[in-house]
Amino acid sequence: xxxxxxxxxxxxxxxxxxxxxxxxxxxxxxxxxxxxxxxxxxxxxxxxxxxxxxxxxxxxxxxxxxxxxxxxxxxxxxxxxxxxxxxxxxxxxxxxxxxxxxxxxxxxxxxxxxxxxxxxxxxxxxxxxxxxxxxxxxxxxxxxxxxxxxxxxxxxxxxxxxxxxxxxxxxxxxxxxxxxxxxxxxxxxxxxxxxxxxxxxxxxxxxxxxxxxxxxxxxxxxxxxxxxxxxxxxxxxxxxxxxxxxxxxxxxxxxxxxxxxxxxxxxxxxxxxxxxxxxxxxxxxxxxxxxxxxxxxxxxxxxxx
Numbered sequence: 585x586x587x588x589x590x591x592x593x594x595x596x597x598x599x600x601x602x603x604x605x606x607x608x609x610x611x612x613x614x615x616x617x618x619x620x621x622x623x624x625x626x627x628x629x630x631x632x633x634x635x636x637x638x639x640x641x642x643x644x645x646x647x648x649x650x651x652x653x654x655x656x657x658x659x660x661x662x663x664x665x666x667x668x669x670x671x672x673x674x675x676x677x678x679x680x681x682x683x684x685x686x687x688x689x690x691x692x693x694x695x696x697x698x699x700x701x702x703x704x705x706x707x708x709x710x711x712x713x714x715x716x717x718x719x720x721x722x723x724x725x726x727x728x729x730x731x732x733x734x735x736x737x738x739x740x741x742x743x744x745x746x747x748x749x750x751x752x753x754x755x756x757x758x759x760x761x762x763x764x765x766x767x768x769x770x771x772x773x774x775x776x777x778x779x780x781x782x783x784x785x786x787x788x789x790x791x792x793x794x795x796x797x798x799x800x801x802x803x804x805x806x807x808x809x810x811x812x813x814x815x816x817x818x819x820x821x822x823x824x825x826x827x828x829x830x831x832x833x834x835x836x837x838x839x840x841x842x843x844x845x846x847x848x849x850x851x852x853x854x855x856x857x858x859x860x861x862x863x864x865x866x867x868x869x870x871x872x873x874x875x876x877x878x879x880x881x882x883x884x885x886x887x888x889x
Contacts, residue, residue, distance in 0.1 A: 640807040643800075644679075647792055651683035654790055655765065662764040666755055666785075667691040667712060667719065668822070669704025671814045673769040674711055675805045676792055680767050681715045682808075691719035692758065694751045696728070700822050707813055720758075724750050744823045748784025756787075765789040773798040773837055776844050777869065778876020779829070785821070786879055797844065798837040833872075835865050843869040 655661065663680050667673045681689050691712040695705050705721075712719040727750045731738055738746070755766045768788025770780055775794055780786040793801055798819075805815055819829040819837070830836050843866055846856050856866045 640803060643796075643804060644807060647679055648683045651680060651790070651792055655684065658765060658789075660763060660765050662688045662690070662762060663767050664690045664692060664755055664758050664762070664764045665767040666751055666769065667693055667708040668769075669693075669701075669706070669708040669814075670817070670819060671801060671805050671810070672771055672793065672819075673708070674810055674814045675801060675808065676767055676769045677711060677715065677717065678808050678810065679792055681717060686716040689715075689717050690758065690762070690764065691717050692755060693719065693721045694724050694754055695721070696747060696822070697723050697725050699825055703817075704822065711814075722754055724754070745781045745784060747823055748781035748821070752784050752787050759789075767792060768794065770794055771798050771801050772796050773840050773844060775880060777833070777840065777872040778879040779833065779872070780879065782879045797841045799841055833868075835868060839865050840869060847873070 655663070661684070663684055665673065665677055665680060667677055677689070677691055691708070693705055693708045693712075709719065709721070724747060728743065728746060731743065731746050752766075758764065759766050766787075766789045768786075768791035770786060770788075770791055771793050772795055774780055775786075775791070778786075793804075796804065802815055820827055821829065833840070839862070843856060843861060846859075846861075847869070851859075853866050853870055857863045
């Protein structure tokens, strides 16, 4: 296994072999010298997945084959991915390793000291080690500080979005340096609502779970053997202290996915409300969907001929 730039995982025993998609991944036990907060467990309200358990292997094989085909057509062998410690990036890392081989994948953890949790950093690095993936730890604090020296005072929103964009700049700097493609980690629920930063975490060369709703992400994560620590923690981009996706959105992913699926079926707001779904949730999802469409589109091109 390749070494890292930090000694945080000196106590972790290196795995003898990389895992397969059916082998369970176990996080190491902590020594007394390392104190990590317990995972925040979300309520057991995971909705029934769109993809049945019996079809989960088919989903897995389709994604693997699509990754392999995309890289072959691009004539590029290597991938780089930002690993946050959350379920989305963990699943994406596992999938791309299974598709390309660990020797062709690099993970980069990009914590913000004082905001990113030790728990997430530990989980991200442990997974990289278990999968025999070379990885780097690049704290982003010093890059963010430079933006505070601009001739104007950045707003809180601007500084939060800068965090996501700095991380993507780091990933593309590596990609350009090592002839790699950047793997996106956004799921279908996030993409539909535009829940992400334009040219930040929404920028990538390939979105490999972009056609999976959040609850489907959980089911596929279980299928490939990711530990419960990834699945049970509250989703968070950790853009500021105490931030969680569902708190910021004002609704749960369960509620969001129910509405998004009905939207795909062509149901209107009135029809959804008529089925007993909260009007507040329905209006909020439709509004986010409409106002954030631009985040997934290329820049508007003014044509003169």
